[in-house]
Amino acid sequence: MQSSTEKESNYNNLDQKSIAEILKDINYEDKTVAVSVSKAMPQIEKLAEVITGRMKAGGRLFYIGAGTSGRLGVVDASECPPTFGVPFDLVVGIIAGGDGAIRKAVEFAEDDAEQAWKDLSAYDITDKDVVVGIAASGTTPYVIGGLKAANQNKIATGCVVCNSGSPVAAEANYPVEVVTGPEFLTGSTRMKAGTAQKLVLNMLTTTVMIQLGKVKGNKMVDMQLSNDKLIDRGVKMVMSETGIDYPTAADLLNTHGSVRKAADFYHQNK
Incomplete structure (x- = not known):
């Protein structure tokens, strides 16, 4: 057949x-x-x-x-x-x-x-x-x-x-x-x-x-920050999760290495 x-x-x-x-x-x-x-x-x-x-x-x-x-x-x-x-x-x-x-x-x-x-x-x-x-x-x-x-x-x-x-x-x-x-x-x-x-x-x-918990809301909070476009996306995701401004979000993301960790740190220490 x-x-x-x-x-x-x-x-x-x-x-x-x-x-x-x-x-x-x-x-x-x-x-x-x-x-x-x-x-x-x-x-x-x-x-x-x-x-x-x-x-x-x-x-x-x-x-x-x-x-x-x-x-x-x-x-x-x-x-x-x-x-x-x-x-x-x-x-x-x-x-x-x-x-x-x-x-x-x-x-x-x-x-x-x-x-x-x-x-x-x-x-x-x-x-x-x-x-x-x-x-x-x-x-x-x-x-x-x-x-x-x-x-x-x-x-x-x-x-x-x-x-x-x-x-x-x-x-x-x-x-x-x-x-x-x-x-x-x-x-x-x-x-x-x-x-x-x-x-x-x-x-x-x-x-x-x-x-498996790799997404929060509708965001890729564990994505790898492997280029400028993704870093910019990550900063904006941190801003969305926390309400902080771009430079502060960028510093948090740079320090903690992921959207999830940056947002979690902010919420735990605000």
């Missing part, structure tokens, strides 16, 4: 369309992605609950994937430390073929069903952790093998796939299936499927980090 992500595009003669027509059609298809994600909300909630519980108990989150899916996992994982101030190894993105595959495709890396567990084992993975496989098709051997091995080692497993009834979903304890249908460009799952996966990963880590 042909997967829906591999089905013929609903559009033809793309090479004969104008720029305006191409953009309009891509945008129309993109509008369907959020609707597809909304249908998977109960599955997303279950996976988020499991990740939250494991992390509160000292566990970590691992993403495994190949190609675009692997890159999306790496991106989401790498953005957690600067956004939420968590250790770099709390959320880990692993891509088939190693970090070099982030920039340049590694031939046949996704076809090795044994490698994902080897990659996970390098992090001393335990049954406190969660492994989430990311695969648009839901058929990637690298991901299937990794989830299967994780299950054998009593590790909670989830997935984000874009077809229903896939082998990857069958291996996951907590599958998330966002059925995005045919791509505008036949089989190009970096498009709608990739967008859907990005949305789900954003939802998972943002929800989990809020549950």
Whole structure:
């Protein structure tokens, strides 16, 4: 049975369309992605609950994937430390073929069903952790093998796939299936499927980090102050939390190193 992500595009003669027509059609298809994600909300909630519980108990989150899916996992994982101030190894993105595959495709890396567990084992993975496989098709051997091995080692497993009834979903304890249908460009799952996966990963880590107390109100109070823009944002957040002026807030932030610590110090000593 042909997967829906591999089905013929609903559009033809793309090479004969104008720029305006191409953009309009891509945008129309993109509008369907959020609707597809909304249908998977109960599955997303279950996976988020499991990740939250494991992390509160000292566990970590691992993403495994190949190609675009692997890159999306790496991106989401790498953005957690600067956004939420968590250790770099709390959320880990692993891509088939190693970090070099982030920039340049590694031939046949996704076809090795044994490698994902080897990659996970390098992090001393335990049954406190969660492994989430990311695969648009839901058929990637690298991901299937990794989830299967994780299950054998009593590790909670989830997935984000874009077809229903896939082998990857069958291996996951907590599958998330966002059925995005045919791509505008036949089989190009970096498009709608990739967008859907990005949305789900954003939802998972943002929800989990809020549950872990890494957000106050609607502010990233634990974010890393790694450039001038973020420092300015941090100063304004301290101002919002305390009511003090910009120079005073800047001094507090510089002294204490985080929005949370600066605001807490102010409230404890005013």
